[in-house]
Amino acid sequence: MIVDPEVVGLSRLQFALTALYHFLFVPLTLGMAFMLAIMESVYVMTRREVWKRMTQFWGVLFGINSAMGVATGVTMEFQFGTNWAYYSHYVGDIFGAPLAIEGMMAFFLESTLVGVFFFGWERTTPLKHLIATWFMALGTSLSALWILIANGWMQNPVGAAFNAETMRMEVTKFSDVIFNPVAQAKFVHTVSAGYTMGAMFVMSISAWYLLRGRNIDFAKRSMTVAASFGLAASLSVVVLGDESGYTVSENQKMKMAAIEAMWETEPAPASFTLVGFPDVAKRETHAAIRVPWLMGLIGTRSIDEPILGIDALVKDATVRIGNGIKAYDAMLVLREDKNDAQARMLLAAHDKDMGYALLLKRFMDDPRKATPADIERAAESTIPNVPVLFWSFRLMVACGLWFIGLFAYAFWRASKRRLEGRTFLRLALWSLPLPWVAAELGWIVAEYGRQPWAIEGVLPTALGASSLAPGQVWLSIGGFVLFYTALAAVDGYLMVKFARKGPDGLGMWPPAPEPLPATAQAA
Template sequence: MMIDPEVVTLSRLQFALTALYHFLFVPLTLGLVWILAIMESVYVMTGREVWKRMVQFWGVLFGINFAMGVATGVTMEFQFGMNWAYYSHYVGDVFGTPLAIEGLMAFFLEGTLVGVFFMGWKRLSRHAHLLVTWFLALGTNLSALWILIANAWMQNPVGAKFNPQTMRMEVTSFTDVLFNPVAQAKFVHTVSAGYVIGSMFVLSISAWYLLRGRNVDFARRSMTVAASFGLAAALSVVVLGDESGYAVSENQKMKMAAIEAMWETEPPPASFTLFGIPDVQNRTTHYAMHIPWVMGLIGTRSVDKPILGINNLVEDTKGKIGNGIQAYDAMLTLRKDPNDAQAKSTLAQYDSDMGYALLLKRYVADPRQATPSDIDKAAASTIPNVPVLFWSFRIMVACGFYFIALFAYSFWLASKRRLDNNRWYLRLALYSLPLPWVSTELGWIVAEYGRQPWAIEGILPTALGVSSVSAGQVWTSLSGFVLFYSLLAIVDAVLMLKYARKGPDELGIWPVREITPPLESTVSAH
């Protein structure tokens, strides 16, 4: 049966939209919960009521965001069975355990701890409530760990082997799945990005209060915590991003080449392309500005290892497709006769390349009947969208360095007790609020869009993972999700803006409304 490209495109679009929307909430939860834990720790150590009230106010915004994250996360797992049935069958043995543990943590552990966090202020001692908050922070991050272990396996499928009788991947070493080097790099990089979002969220809203002369003592302290935590997080994102980049260069060479728009292999160490305009049709990059050695050092941690170019990788893929065709033929033989010794030998030799033969199913029903032209098309299909990856990566990196500069300056102002004396800085902090989300969404695009055409790198093409549904059915579910998520977006925006504008004073958390004049009035008076 030939693959319907419209079903594949619509299924990918639906999953991408829901994932991108869900990821608006997850990173804020990851970062904000640690800020709550830090603030409550100060409260317990000092006994000063202001710190308790800070935890309670930011906890309200955390609770709204947490609820939205859970609501939008449920649909993500439903889609595996709805739009990606064969994918679910193919990887269920591997995915089952991480997703089950993630579900237990997200819906049972986290849900329980969130309830105790909000209801326990008058029922628990200060130390007991602090313990709950720290366990909530830990549980939230461990929940992210398990989903990233599952995702990392798609990028680097270790600890599993294809079974020709069941036609699915089966776990051979759960330890290898758990300690996948890509999972480790993705986890620390992703949670650090979440910490930046949480810090920017607190910094920006606090800056808004200072601009209006509201909750001044509250806002100063909040900004001090956000500046300190944010600076450490922003530095971590850059350092850990380097580790993530190294993991990509080891396991996903085509993605690395596409990020760099590197069409030909350069002599090591490769340079980093600071600016350029990728030309996909002619396979070149115009107006390229290079920084010598940087990409080679980041990607290979050496001065003598090359980073393969796109054209070289395409040629290598043609050879893997040829090997994969032999493995595919052996697999079909073993399904008829499981004792065929020659087929077992051939499959053992080439099974790692069988996924490349499956790329041919976009062009021919039986990969063994593929023509040289079909093989050329299949090999070329392994090139992801180079301009999208090239610019997404560079904008993401630029945002990362901007965050370091902003948080470093914020930390300096906090140390000098001058946070509320600089109007342009407060406006800059306020207007910077969307940027961490922009950078994390771009990071998601680099990671997931850059893996295409693979659902599982080198194993299962995305086009083969879809369910046996019609394009009309996918259109219906996609329309429903867009409508539902749009309504959720409106509800979330209204609630977050409502409670952020009210502030701790109007919510009764901050009992005395301060009368400090707005910063704009103070500046204009002088």
């Protein structure tokens, strides 16, 4: 059965909107949690009140953001059952396990520790509270780990195989799913990006206080921590992003070719295109400025391995579609006769390519009836949106390089105790939105670049959607837009309100003087 293309497009739009919105909060939660743990560690070691107040104040903003992340994450996961029913049926045995573990961590471990952080200051010792804060920070990262294990499997479906009897993908080795190299690379890269966002958030708001001459001592200490942590995190993003890019070149060659707008396979090592203007119709990149060898070194870690171009990968997809049709035919034979040895052998030989045959179901009910023109059309559909990926990647990288430069400069100024420069403070303040821009661009590269696949090489997106009427999806999109707009308004209002109030406005700084001893009062 072919799902209405309009329904598929609307379901994709809804999931993209909710995921992009949810991802506004998750990275900041990751980064802020570790910033809080660092600040509280200094407080426990020094017992200086300013560090405790810093932890508590930034914790207020962390709490607002964390609550929004939980609220938006729950609704997003329900869409697998509402809008992507066949996806859930086909790969639920694999995809559901990491999500279930993440849910337990997020709603039991992480939420419990968040409660201890906010309500345990006067109910436990400083050391025990610090331990809870560190576990809260680790819990947020572990929660992200299981989400990214699930997502990494979508990018590189290891540890699973198609079962002709159940007509579903099933786990063959769960450890392969957990230690999937794509998932691990995505995890460390995403978490580092979150740390960078948290550091920029603290540094930018601290710069705003310094520009207005408020909470000087408080803001300088916050900015020093942010500069140090942010520099380490932003450098890690680049290093770990390189590893993430290498896994893409190994497992998602079409995505890599599209990111580079590489139409033809170049002699190894391939050059890297700094800027250019991809022309999809003519299959060339105009006004390209290239750096020799760089793409080959990044993508293959060698000087003699080529990176396949888009045209070569389309030809490869054509071959795989032909093999997949054989597997599809064998699968249908086995549905009628489970004891057909020849069909079982044919399926085993080509089952890795059956997903490519399913690309044809976007255009017809029975892939076995495909003509060479149909196969060519399906092969061409494996090309994602090249201009979008090309520019999203480059803008993301530009943001990353800016973060390194700004944090390095801030670290130098902090080491010289010269954080008051107004030009520097304005740059720090104006840079506040950039981590969110980079994070959303990274999501676009990772998820939009996977199209037309819901599961790379296994399940086309067009087959994963539920059989709904377009009006039903429009109704849910409208509901989500209204609900999320209201949440965005509340979140923005609260974040701005408490940031403007600052620790002085909330009565956290300067600390109230301790009462004099009774003998001194009598005197």
